[in-house]
Amino acid sequence: METSVTNIKIAGLGGMGVLSASYVLAEAVFLAGYDVKKAEVHGMSQRGGSVASDIRFGTRVLSPMIPIGEIDFLIALAPDWVDLHRAELRPEGKLIVADDVPEGLANKRALNVALLGVLSRFLPIPEAIWHAALAKGFPEKLHVSNLAAFQLGRDGADATPQ
Amino acid sequence: MSQPKRIIESNPQGVALLSGDEAIALAALHCGVTLGTGYPGTPSTEILETFADLGGKAQWAPNEKVAAEVALGVAFASGRTLVTMKHVGLNVAADVLFTAAYSGVLGGYVLVCADDPGMASSQNEQDTRRYAVAAGVPMLEPSDSQEAYDFTGLAFELSERWQIPVILRVTTRVCHSHSAVQPHGKFTKPLTPCFTRNIPERVMVPAHARPAHRRLRKKLAEIEFWNVAEGPNRTINDAQSLGVITSGVAAMHTQEAAPEAAVLKLGMTHPLPMELIRGFASRHQRCVAIEEGDPYLNDALSAAGIAVEKRLESYRFGELSVNRVRHLLAGGEEPQTTPPRGKPPQLCEGCPHRSTFSVLSEMGCIVAGDIGCYTLAAMPPLQAMDTQICMGASIGVGLGLRHTLDEEQARRVVSVIGDSTFLHSGVTGLIEMVYNPPATGHVVVIVDNGTTAMTGLQEHPGTGRSLDHSRAGQVVPEEIARALGIPNVQVFNPVKELDRFERELKGALDSGTLSVFVARQPCILAFGKIKAYEKAITETSCNCAQPAAE
Numbered sequence: 001m002e003t004s005v006t007n008i009k010i011a012g013l014g015g016m017g018v019l020s021a022s023y024v025l026a027e028a029v030f031l032a033g034y035d036v037k038k039a040e041v042h043g044m045s046q047r048g049g050s051v052a053s054d055i056r057f058g059t060r061v062l063s064p065m066i067p068i069g070e071i072d073f074l075i076a077l078a079p080d081w082v083d084l085h086r087a088e089l090r091p092e093g094k095l096i097v098a099d100d101v102p103e104g105l106a107n108k109r110a111l112n113v114a115l116l117g118v119l120s121r122f123l124p125i126p127e128a129i130w131h132a133a134l135a136k137g138f139p140e141k142l143h144v145s146n147l148a149a150f151q152l153g154r155d156g157a158d159a160t161p162q
Numbered sequence: 163m164s165q166p167k168r169i170i171e172s173n174p175q176g177v178a179l180l181s182g183d184e185a186i187a188l189a190a191l192h193c194g195v196t197l198g199t200g201y202p203g204t205p206s207t208e209i210l211e212t213f214a215d216l217g218g219k220a221q222w223a224p225n226e227k228v229a230a231e232v233a234l235g236v237a238f239a240s241g242r243t244l245v246t247m248k249h250v251g252l253n254v255a256a257d258v259l260f261t262a263a264y265s266g267v268l269g270g271y272v273l274v275c276a277d278d279p280g281m282a283s284s285q286n287e288q289d290t291r292r293y294a295v296a297a298g299v300p301m302l303e304p305s306d307s308q309e310a311y312d313f314t315g316l317a318f319e320l321s322e323r324w325q326i327p328v329i330l331r332v333t334t335r336v337c338h339s340h341s342a343v344q345p346h347g348k349f350t351k352p353l354t355p356c357f358t359r360n361i362p363e364r365v366m367v368p369a370h371a372r373p374a375h376r377r378l379r380k381k382l383a384e385i386e387f388w389n390v391a392e393g394p395n396r397t398i399n400d401a402q403s404l405g406v407i408t409s410g411v412a413a414m415h416t417q418e419a420a421p422e423a424a425v426l427k428l429g430m431t432h433p434l435p436m437e438l439i440r441g442f443a444s445r446h447q448r449c450v451a452i453e454e455g456d457p458y459l460n461d462a463l464s465a466a467g468i469a470v471e472k473r474l475e476s477y478r479f480g481e482l483s484v485n486r487v488r489h490l491l492a493g494g495e496e497p498q499t500t501p502p503r504g505k506p507p508q509l510c511e512g513c514p515h516r517s518t519f520s521v522l523s524e525m526g527c528i529v530a531g532d533i534g535c536y537t538l539a540a541m542p543p544l545q546a547m548d549t550q551i552c553m554g555a556s557i558g559v560g561l562g563l564r565h566t567l568d569e570e571q572a573r574r575v576v577s578v579i580g581d582s583t584f585l586h587s588g589v590t591g592l593i594e595m596v597y598n599p600p601a602t603g604h605v606v607v608i609v610d611n612g613t614t615a616m617t618g619l620q621e622h623p624g625t626g627r628s629l630d631h632s633r634a635g636q637v638v639p640e641e642i643a644r645a646l647g648i649p650n651v652q653v654f655n656p657v658k659e660l661d662r663f664e665r666e667l668k669g670a671l672d673s674g675t676l677s678v679f680v681a682r683q684p685c686i687l688a689f690g691k692i693k694a695y696e697k698a699i700t701e702t703s704c705n706c707a708q709p710a711a712e
Binding site for chain 2: 027030037038040041048052061064068080081084136
């Protein structure tokens with residue numbers, strides 16, 4: 001992971017929080033000292049269409065877009081987007097979907113943040129940096145609920161709060 | 163400068179993660195730009211919004227031509243100016259650009275034009291590089307956010323050094339991709355604004371324009387010489403058999419797709435540094451020019467006698483990617499792959515203007531449509547739009563249909579245009595309607611949602627608020643229509659007065675008179691924001707009115 005580029009795609013529908021999740025992820029890897037590029041297409045996405053964001057990080061990132069077949073982690077905010085992008089995954093690439101978040105998500109709108117929590121289990125980024133990126137990416141009133149959603153995803157099924 | 167609403171935060175090394183649009187805005191601030199102006203257009207819109215948020219003076223113009231003219235006045239007065247638009251906006255502003263290239267400027271004039279290869283949100287794939295050649299202005303092409311920042315500063319420097327407008331050509335993947343930027347602020351200082359009378363260089367009558375054209379060509383020759391010697395071009399990995407000449411984001415795809423290749427990455431693509439390219443090409447056995455869009459580099463290099471491999475026509479279409487560059491370098495026909503498209507956009511579920519289109523559809527109207535989110539009414543299930551070409555075309559195209567179709571069909575033609583689009587370039591269409599009315603009359607429906615919705619809810623002259631949402635002058639579409647002498651002008655609420663709209667529309671179509679119907683109801687996405695802006699304006703004005711406490 002230190003020398004190569006890690007590729008993460010976040011996909012969903014306009015309004016599901018794809019862009020805010022990708023912002024937080026890019027900020028986190030950036031704050032952790034990696035080179036990072038994030039590519040997304042705005043515009044028509046505001047009208048309920050598909051939205052996808054590519055985040056790439058490593059020692060040096062060139063193209064802002066993930067080549068086909070090189071996704072390491074695909075975060076799909078809704079089941080439809082799994083099939084749509086499955087062919088772009090590496091053979092050993094990991095799929096992250098709502099089922100990976102343990103029961104108990106208080107606010108369904110925070111699914112994007114909970115999925116980042118799941119992703120965080122696999123990335124070499126200190127927890128404090130995730131918290132800083134979350135604080136930067138959302139209004140203050142959401143900080144407490146976002147931290148809870150992130151922790152739920154990060155801790156996994158073993159550590160589901162009772 | 164007004165109070166900044168946003169500060170760019172850097173990490174401890176002084177580096178910030180910015181989109182290309184944000185980087186351009188930050189550079190404009192650091193260059194001391196007097197005024198930023200433009201018209202919203204994906205993917206360029208965020209440049210002026212960010213510039214305003216950072217404390218710069220920015221305003222939306224009714225259209226790109228007016229923006230380019232206001233900017234020219236700033237530059238004539240020795241101020242620095244940034245004018246932003248999407249690629250098709252330059253069609254509107256081209257009239258200004260071609261002669262501003264002759265007149266020249268005093269203050270730095272940087273026109274940012276954002277191309278959209280692959281048409282993420284556009285009606286065509288036109289290539290702005292052709293405009294730089296046609297108008298005879300220098301053009302810089304950044305490939306990431308750091309270059310977007312650096313080249314903006316360089317563009318101002320070159321513009322003032324040669325007293326010429328400069329195009330900063332960006333693409334969707336440069337505008338909307340985020341990457342690291344070190345904002346160093348090491349740019350040349352702006353001039354002090356003042357008026358200097360110079361009739362021979364500012365009044366482009368033929369006697370003045372003839373020498374001006376010669377001056378322009380001389381400047382371009384000097385700029386080409388500079389570009390060869392010290393332009394923002396870089397050679398990477400020179401000692402290789404494969405040499406690639408490229409620019410913009412395609413240079414990034416190329417370095418990733420072919421790490422073994424030698425790359426000549428051009429930062430200034432007009433005038434091309436031809437002798438630099440010729441030298442590079444002579445050092446490599448195999449030479450390929452890799453570019454998105456038109457074969458601009460390929461044609462220019464071939465014409466200069468530089469041996470580059472012929473590009474397959476398939477690479478003219480859509481945006482490039484690492485995969486496509488790999489295929490291009492491997493040679494042979496490009497495999498046909500369709501990228502995943504997912505769910506297409508559609509008119510919002512609760513859009514108050516859906517009902518207007520339902521009525522038009524039920525009445526069997528032939529709808530000449532226009533540019534905006536309401537163009538989505540052309541998609542199933544509504545399918546209530548028959549033509550869409552460019553900003554403002556609904557009215558002219560509708561009139562042409564009326565002039566040509568038989569009476570039964572002509573009577574069913576309606577032009578539909580949004581509020582921002584109407585003020586952008588629908589007003590002249592309305593003048594045409596009054597001046598050359600079809601025998602069957604005509605009906606124009608202005609769907610007024612109180613915002614420029616498609617590009618992300620920007621203000622326009624009809625909203626009565628400026629780019630930063632403070633109070634501004636207001637232009638009212640129905641008052642323009644009445645002032646033009648159009649006999650039947652009515653305003654409807656498309657939700658509450660649908661029956662009246664249907665009745666009046668039927669009457670108008672049957673009567674053969676000229677009618678303008680304004681269907682007014684705010685965009686559901688903008689509704690809350692508009693209320694908040696108006697509340698803020700009221701509160702501010704109350705504070706201003708209070709006498710100072712003694």
